Amino acid sequence: MVFRVKSVRGELFALLTLAVTFVVATVILNSPVDGGPGVYLNAVETPKLGPSPSSSIYLMAALAAIVALLVSWKVHGSKLGTGLFAIHDDEDVAEVMGVPTFRYKLVAFAMSCALAGLAGGIHALFVSYVTAGETFNITVPLTVVLMSVLGGTRHWAGPAVGAAAITALLYAFTAGDHAVAGKAAVGAILVLVILFLPNGILGVVLKKRKGVALAPSPLPQAGEGAKAEAPRAPSVVTGKPLLEVHGLSKAFKGVQALDKVSLQVRQGEILGLLGPNGSGKSTFINVVSGHYPLSGGEIVFDGKPLTGLPAHRIAHAGIARTYQIPRPFKHMTVLQNVAMVGMFGGASLPRAQATREAWKWLEFTGLQDRAHALPDDINLHQRKFLELARALAARPRLVLLDEVLSGLTPGEINEAIALIRRIRDRAPPSSSSST
Ligand SMILES: Nc1ncnc2c1ncn2[C@@H]1O[C@H](COP(=O)(O)OP(=O)(O)O)[C@@H](O)[C@H]1O
Ligand SMILES: [Mg+2]
Known part of the structure; x- marks a missing residue:
């Protein structure tokens, strides 16, 4: 053990x-x-x-x-x-x-x-x-x-x-x-x-009998509450910093992946991190989300220090992320993957409400027709959007998107960019950052 x-x-x-x-x-x-x-x-x-x-x-x-x-x-x-x-x-x-x-x-x-x-x-x-x-x-x-x-x-x-x-x-x-x-x-x-x-x-x-994989919970059908809300008016960048990172370092034995990185993400802001392969973009997201412990520096979120907290506490504080290579829960359906994050992420919703909201996020990302499919049965584009739907289901205040557009066709990229703008415009207190 x-x-x-x-x-x-x-x-x-x-x-x-x-x-x-x-x-x-x-x-x-x-x-x-x-x-x-x-x-x-x-x-x-x-x-x-x-x-x-x-x-x-x-x-x-x-x-x-x-x-x-x-x-x-x-x-x-x-x-x-x-x-x-x-x-x-x-x-x-x-x-x-x-x-x-x-x-x-x-x-x-x-x-x-x-x-x-x-x-x-x-x-x-x-x-x-x-x-x-x-x-x-x-x-x-x-x-x-x-x-x-x-x-x-x-x-x-x-x-x-x-x-x-x-x-x-x-x-x-x-x-x-x-x-x-x-x-x-x-x-x-x-x-x-x-x-x-x-x-x-x-x-x-x-x-x-069911034609679906074993489910940890009964599967309600799409219906009431499944409509995506109309995007709200674009929010303004309020200027108040939501995420503040000071001198963040991360070393993997000999490899210094992050060397004293400092940045700020403000409310309502879409911030892009650019860099060639291996420059440390994914590592930055992995360290901020608590996936890896940091080697040095400080992370402050909404005025509260996050440094050294376990990843589930960082999620509860309101930070959600996607993975560059999608990592859905393989034995759960698309719907269950999203509903599960509603239950455990920052929102901590009861199961029924988390499932209702999951339908909404599936519709928002265009995955509602694949709700009962297993992650292995959907294509890469859909798996990337599943990552996004999962991150949004946590009702986060900050979304960290790791190369959500890589591997997509030009048409799919335009769709994804429009989607990210819609996410930013949905709720004034939320903010997105993408690499
Ligand atoms: N788990 C790990 N173990 C060892 N080295 C790693 C690990 N994750 C990333 N690295 C190294 O850290 C550097 C930054 O990687 P990464 O953050 O994935 O870059 P990017 O996302 O910008 O392409 C690379 O040199 C990579 O090999
Ligand atoms: Mg990467």
């Missing part, structure tokens, strides 16, 4: 987590559970839920399964679930779009551990014997991973479907030589599923 640490507070937190893990590991290592003969639990009484101890254990296991499914269903439809799907697709981009990735991963680990602990407690009562050797060998985690992959990892019911299939298979081959055959079958299924069914059984079934 790797946590990317981006702030002093995050560092302290990571150290604390490591320390706690170390203490817990030491306690476990020193107990007779690990390495020793194990612990018999005969003296532990089974809670009386049913007429007999075995029926009680069965009821507890059924209850744990229902609780796990409920948690999975709840997380799947929640903001946490959407953030986790985004982290799965591209963690760096998720952070820049406003997902507090460190916290979300920690919550996911904590919830998974709680459920595993609950299941382990019941299993310990069932076998009335606890030992680390057998529990932590490769078979258990492998079977659990296979259950999720086989059923479908992007649907809340996927692991349950996979668990039913694998359990039935293993029980069908319990005796003698068959046990080995069962294990071999599990291995073969794992390989085949990874190769041919990356979305699992439920992925295939639901795709056939």
